[in-house]
Amino acid sequence: MPAVTTSAPLLESSFLRQLDRLALLTRRPMAGDIQGERRSPRRGASVEFADFRPYARGDDIRQIDWNLYARAERFYLKLFVAEEELQVHLLVDTSASMDWGTPNKLHYARQLAAAYGYIALANLDRVSVTAFGTGPLAAQLPGVRGKRGAVPLFAFLQRLQPGTGGDLARACHRYIQTARATGPLLLCSDLLDAGWKDALGALSSRPFEITIMHILAPQELEPDLDGDFKLIDVEGGPPVEISADLELIRRYKQQLASWRAELESYCNGRGITYLPVDTSVPVDEFVLGRMRRRGVLR
DSSP states (O other): OOOOOOSSOSSOHHHHHHHTTOOBOOSSOOOOSSEEEEEEEEEEEEEEEEEEEEOOTTSOGGGBOHHHHHHHSSOEEEEEEEEEOOEEEEEEEOSGGGSOTTTTHHHHHHHHHHHHHHHHHHTTOEEEEEEESSSSOOEEEEEEESGGGHHHHHHHHHHOOOOSOOOHHHHHHHHHHHOOSOOEEEEEEOOOSTTHHHHHHHHTTTTOEEEEEEEEOHHHHSOOOOEEEEEOOTTSOOOEEEEEOHHHHHHHHHHHHHHHHHHHHHHHTTTOEEEEEETTSOHHHIIIIIIHHTTSBO
16 A cells, blocks of 8 residues: 555645644743744743833833833833744654555655644744654755745655655654754654654653654554455564454454553653544544644644
């Protein structure tokens, strides 16, 4: 089931118009670099009042609150919340296991990254994308900003191709060493990697605000198998012969539920938002419904 790489747009124009009304919802304020549209812990000049502080020599006298001076007979400056951009990080797993399922997992990951990135760009945040599948870092799109950045963002995501293997932990360790600014981080992956704990632990070692999109295809969630099969590992592992029956399917689903519960518990313990994704759910329904209900978007 090859990845979808047609020239069709990743997201429909009607869906983009709906995304224009959304914003990323961050749990804590983060300082950005230049003026944008997001609340920052820094104090600056904007329209939203934050606090007062006593006047000090060299301060701008235009910021003095004269009404407060009339009451207190001391000089105080008005402080306002600085509106600044965030650096938004999109990480897309392009390992071989992502190129599977109907609907295809990698294509769904492209769409989720496109939607999340577009929302950030519409709110004047800066967006970068890193894809990994065959090496520590397979491809990168440096920061783009504003709605004009949607064109290179969508083009980059459309061009992503599946790799032949993957090392999620190595890629995440490399990323935290090279990323200069923290901010919201969206990881789209099926997490079918023995090093997933090491990978998520590495990301959480820096103050990113992390959201994990755990992407699985319906054939992985509800396998329809009966009889004898040889399972081939697309990432190079040895083949496994199985005899599928109701008992085997029951144990598989039990292990899958246990694994997803372990993932969610691990993420909750590190302040990571975990969202299981079924690619049979239309991407617009997932973004406008599930992501908003979980507090990722508003």
